[in-house]
Amino acid sequence: MTDAANPLLSPSPLPYALPDYAAIRPEHYLPAFRVAFEEHRTEIAAITRVRSMPTFENTMVPLERAGATLDRVAHAFYTVSSADATPEIQEIDEELAPLMAAHEDAIRLDAQLYWRVKTLHEQLDAQDLDLESRYLVERHFREMTHAGAALDDEAKSALTALNQRLSALTTTFEKNLLADTNDLAVLFESAAELDGLAAGELSAAARAATDRGHEGGYLITLPLFTGHPYLASLTNRESRRRIMEASRSRGTRGGANDNRAVLTEIVSLRAERAVLLGYDSHAAYVTADETAGTPDAVADLLRRLAPAAAANARAEQAALQAIIDETEDEPFALEAHDWAFYTEKVRAARYDVDTAALRPWFEAERVLHDGVFYAATQLYGVTFAERDDLVAYHPGARVFEVFNPDGSALGLYVLDLYTRDSKRGGAWMNPIVSQSALRGTAPVVVNNLNVAQPGDGQPTLLTLDEVTTLFHEFGHALHGLFxxxxxxxxxxxxxxxxxxxxxxxxxxxxxLWADVLDNYARHHETGEPLDTAIVERLRATETFNQGHDTTEYLAAAWLDQAWHRLASGDAVTDVAAFEAQALAEIGLDLATVPTRYSSTYFAHVFSGGYSAGYYSYIWSEVLDADTVEWFRDNGGLTRENGDRFRKRLLGVGGSKDPLEAYRDFRGRNAEIAPLLARRGLEG
Incomplete structure (x- = not known):
């Protein structure tokens, strides 16, 4: 194959430089990466060969222009490797992982490039730079130093070897998890075992079983987290137990997909690398370049929240046990797989709300257009038009063009809603093309979810949690677009x-904002709006079950910190025992509330970008709750508010310190009180 025949090695002919996935085949990726690596190294060498002293124009500008081909190839590939990881793509990913790690180190650890950036940084006050350009120098210097560019050659060699091995291990972790998640999908022989599920849910289970060759059966696939949305509806306790047991056993059953040895080696190598870079632990290394600053700051927040969360969870457990004792002919002790089912009974008794019964009002297409898109239009003035003429990386992924309030083109939004065996679990946003005025590129972003797809002709009815996930991931998409x-x-x-x-x-x-909810929450058959009394009761339940939800999240965040605060040489031989000890240390060892992710399927931290950073959800929620309070105090869903949030926060991307951007938007630092109230943790 010639380079000219490889569609990845020339700019895409499609609008917004959307990769021409119809022309891209798996065999194109590795050759394209090899060419892109070489081109990038050549571009960096051209910078470091300059004999004159470093200036912004001869160092930073070409550095930012460099790697355009690699970015194009990498964004195209990693979008596919996470959302449609066929065996062929997985093989490429495994071969690529150490190559990519080595290349990234070759750039970040380049001594001559670092000298030029360091020299510019030392002379920063003498440079006549705008604020974004000045911050660019600061960040490149900080990130290169943080990555190890100041180390001597021997240490750099050791660091590169560690990074390559870690890259291979995290790829293996993800591959094992995907395979074991698929293998552990729970097959039921009859619909009676799944009593409580809606017709659409049964249709999705039947379709999944047929796709796997189990005609006439019902297959329940597993989400990334510990529980399952269906646990709230299934009346058969044994069915609930089977699903929960399958979910919690991922990566622990021995054999090729066991992740225990993989994750302990990852932890060990990360700790070793941290020492090489001058830190006591991987957690100290990671937080040093985040807004938290130190793992102690993270621990202080988690310890502040954990006691009240656990106390609330125990009170909730007592209420659930009481309803079991009152309603069951043969009462039993509540277990983890019972929690969601009896929570819905308590919710119904206390608030007269059955969240499972709300699904007919959350038809996916209406939620998307009349909810998610509608809120964005009302707030920011942007509009959306589906582009059926544009082909994404999978037939199930849909492409929408996004327009600014004045009608000018903004970018593309890709939605990939449904689960499949080749898609990793969870939900996420990633860029396919990143915006840059220097490179002349506009944004193309994708949202991936894992909603079960019903049979042909059946509507996709979402749970309230799935509606929340779609709005959440679209918030990331807006950040990427704006x-x-x-x-x-x-x-x-x-x-x-x-x-x-x-x-x-x-x-x-x-x-649940009144204007938005009324626009999208319509019965999929009758068009009837969701009853206002139900809506008010839904709002009244916002702190309901927060003891459980906060506890399972905090347990996972603490577990992440516990693994990554280990010092180099601290050996863990029993993963389950380590988890138990860590959770007991902070008082989150509740048998009925398992951690949201156990270590062997904790993809965020062992194959994603959240190692020692899973705390970021609650850390960011302090800002979020404070911001929601601001919107409510200032009129809510208005263009004036949206324009302020877009201009002062979303629109700046990473071009200024994020907390400075927050203060610019809010007028002060965030306060924690709104978060405590939202989570029911004021006590």
Whole structure:
């Protein structure tokens, strides 16, 4: 194959440089990466060969222009490897992982490039630079130093070897998890075992079984987190137990997909790398370049919240046990797989709300157009038009063009709603093309969810949790679409990890906002709006079950910190025992409230970008809750409010310190009181 025949090695002919996925085949990726690596190294060498002293124009500008081909190839590939990881794509990913790690180190650890950036940084006050350009120098210097560019050659060699091995291990972790999640999908022989599920849910289970060759059966696939949305509806206790047991056993059953040895090696190597870089632990290394600053700051927040959360969870457990004792002919002790089912009974008794019965009002297409898109139009003036002529990376992924209030083109939004065996679990946003004025590129972003797809002709009816996920991920998409920066380094959601969840969490506020809810929450058959009395009762339940939800989240965040605060040489031989000890230490070892992710399927931290950073959700929620309060105090869903939030926060991307951007928007630092009230933790 010649380079000219590889569609990844020339700019895409499609609008917004959307990769021409119809022309891209798996065999194109590795050759394209090899060419892109070489081109990037050549571009960096051209910078370091300059004999004159470093200036912004001869160092930073070409550095930001460099790697455009690699970015194009990488964004195209990693979008596919996470959302449609066929065996062929997985093989490429495994071969690519150490190559990518080595290349990234070759750039970040380049001594001559670091000298030029360091020299510019030392002379920063003498440079006549705008604020974004000045911050670019600061960030490149900080990030290169943080990555190890100041180390000697021997240490750099050791660091590169560690990074390559870690890259391979995290890829293996994700591959194992996907395979075991697929293997552990729970097959039921009859619909009677799934009593309580709606017709659409049964249809999705039947379709999944047929796709796997189990005609006549019902297959329940597993989400990424510990529980399952169906646990709230299933009346058969044994069915609930089977699903929960399957979910919690992922990565622990021995054999090729066991993740225990993989994760302990990851932890060990991360700790070793941290020492090489001058830190006591991986957690100290990570938080040093986040808004938190130190793992102690993270621990202080988690310890502040944990006692009240656990106390609330125990009170909730007592209420659930009481309803079991009162309603069951043969009462039993509440277990983890019972929690969601009896929570709905308590919710119904206390608030007269059955969330499972709300699904007919949450038809996916209406939620998307009349809820998610509608709120964005009301707040920011942007509009959306589906582009059936544009082909994404999978037939199930849909492409929408996004327009500014004045009708000018903004970018593309891709939605990939449904689950499939080749898609990793969870939900996420990622860029396919990043905006940059320097490179002349506009944003293309994708949202991935894992909604079960019903049979042909059946409507997709979402749970309230799935509606929340769609609004949440679209908040990330808006961040990626609205960020308007000069340099690609600052594009989209390229902000500190413990800030990145903030805009997405804010976007959740519109789910129950009266004007938005009334526009999308219509019965899919009759068009009847959701009864206002039900809506008021829904709002009244916002702190309901928060003891459970906060406890399971905090347990996972603490577990992440516990693994990554280990010192180099601290050996863990029993993963389950380590988890138990860590959770007992903070008082979150509730048998009925398992951690949201156990270590062996904790993809966020062992194969994603959240290692020692899963705390960022609650850290960002402090800003989120404070911002929601601001919107409510200032009139809510108005263009004036949206324009302020877009201009002062979403629009800056990573081009300024995020907390400075927050203060610019809010007028002060965030306060924690709104978060405590939201989570029922004021005590």
């Amino acid at each position: 960020a308007t920066v000069t340099y690609p380094h600052f594009a989209g959601t390229n902000v500190f990890r413990d800030f990145v969840e903030f805009p997405s969490q804010v976007n959740e506020m519109w789910i």
